[in-house]
Amino acid sequence: MKDKQFWVITGGFTLAFLIYWLAGHPLFNADRIIMFIAITVIGGTLLYNIRMAERGEEFYLRPIPGLKAVEEAVGRSTEMGKPVLYVPGIMDMDQVETVAGVIVLGHVSKMTARYETTLNVPVSRSIVMKAAREACRESYMVEGRIDMFHEDMVHYLTDDQFAYAAGVNGIMVREKPAACLYMGKFYAESLILAETGNSIGAIQIAGTASQAQIPFFVTACDYTLIGEEFFAASAYLSQKPELIGGVRGQDMVKAGVITVIVAATVLRFLYESWGIGFDVVKLLTVQ
């Protein structure tokens, strides 16, 4: 009960909803009640933890080796006098992985600005190019090295998947970057990129939630951020309280999901065996 304001608003909202429900809940699709509950509970949990973090509560985050390695990779490039290659995936900004990739790019470009290392970001979508340029420009500005920023560090290749892979491969073998970072949504080009990076001896760090591509990155890269680790990366790298609060909130949601899974399994068993309780499968089926 540390955040009284939050609990007062939550209590008020719950009371208002109960009155609305008992009054016959007009204009409410009762078949989707489970979605309503899920959205409000998850949203509330995230909001609560973000508020707590902003109020100064400190949350522990376990170390992720792949994230620690990002700074090492940029440092290695600096020592070797070679560029850092950053690939933000092949999809557009409507994919959450691409958004996460551009956010991580912001942090990586801060490091390259700090260490005065060349950054090369080939992209395959026009909107990603614009967003990535904005992220890099802001990072160089924050680091006070706007003189080092030039728009061509983020450059468009092509929308075509394999043509893009061929273009990035060409950049790799000619520029020989010391670090290759793959952070975004990937498809079949993942192994082509990671294998080429491996062949030139670059330190490679990948981050993606594309389930089918993680094995290729695990095989060919030095470090791989798997699924959720990738989404938590921006919180780890920035150490911003609101982002760390978000990660903590997601952890609480995961704990809640585990509890619901166990409860649903027990309830289903009781209902199907002896008719005790209610049909949990029907409740979980969104119409």
Place this chain on the structure above:
Amino acid sequence: MSSTAILGGWIAVFLTLGIFSYLYKDNPFYKIAEHLFVGVSAGYWTAIFFWTQIQPNLFGRLWPTTEFSADSLWYKLYNGLSFFSTSVFPEGGIDKGHEMHLIYLIPFALGVMMLLSLIPKINWFARWGIAYTVGMAAGLRAYGYLNSNVIGQIKGTAASFSDPTLPFFSLTSPSIFNSIVILVGTITGLLYFYFSKEHKGTLGKLSKIGIYFLMISFGASFGFAVMGRISLLIGRFVDLIKYSSGDYFNASLWVLAIMIIILGYDAFTNRKPPLNEDAV
């Protein structure tokens, strides 16, 4: 066999072998194939996007044939645009089976804003387009992901353990054993992604089981994808074998021989002198 088909076969062979030549090292054949591939595909996708999205779905909804009226101001503007290109803006409106929807002026404006990034003083307009794309996608996908990745996963994991028709063990069909594997795999997998507590003690052991489950699923996925890639490789070899026939004047063999000769000559003439060990 037409001369166009033969020429196409020779180009296909050259580009395929040019890309394969990368296995040896970066060389001019690979560079030709790569730059051609990147350049042509960039142009190709621009044309495809324009003619399958912008022209029919955007302009086709703003100036449809069904509402054409030569006297209206809106279509006078259209007629002005058709002065520049009658293929994009044909006479009498665009007939793509759409009704007029002026709400499409919003994406049109956002598209124009993206183009304004070419003008440095007002390039901040492009942020509106990016903000719209990210915001729209976040809102649109939140519901879908919650339904399929959270509620659907809970429903799928809470499997039946009371069905008397279910066998205890079966690899290929639903069984009690498979239900236990799914339940344990999902819970331990979720615990692996628990960040705000140190993975020690019970949590450490459970998350270790979770990473084993993840690695097994990645291994299966890896094997499945490799099999798919092998079939793609076989497809290219089938084409190369086809083009090596007399119908195509043995294109595969000739191109391969010429590439090997040129690359071999290049390797011979540009070979590095052996290190003088005395000088070290």
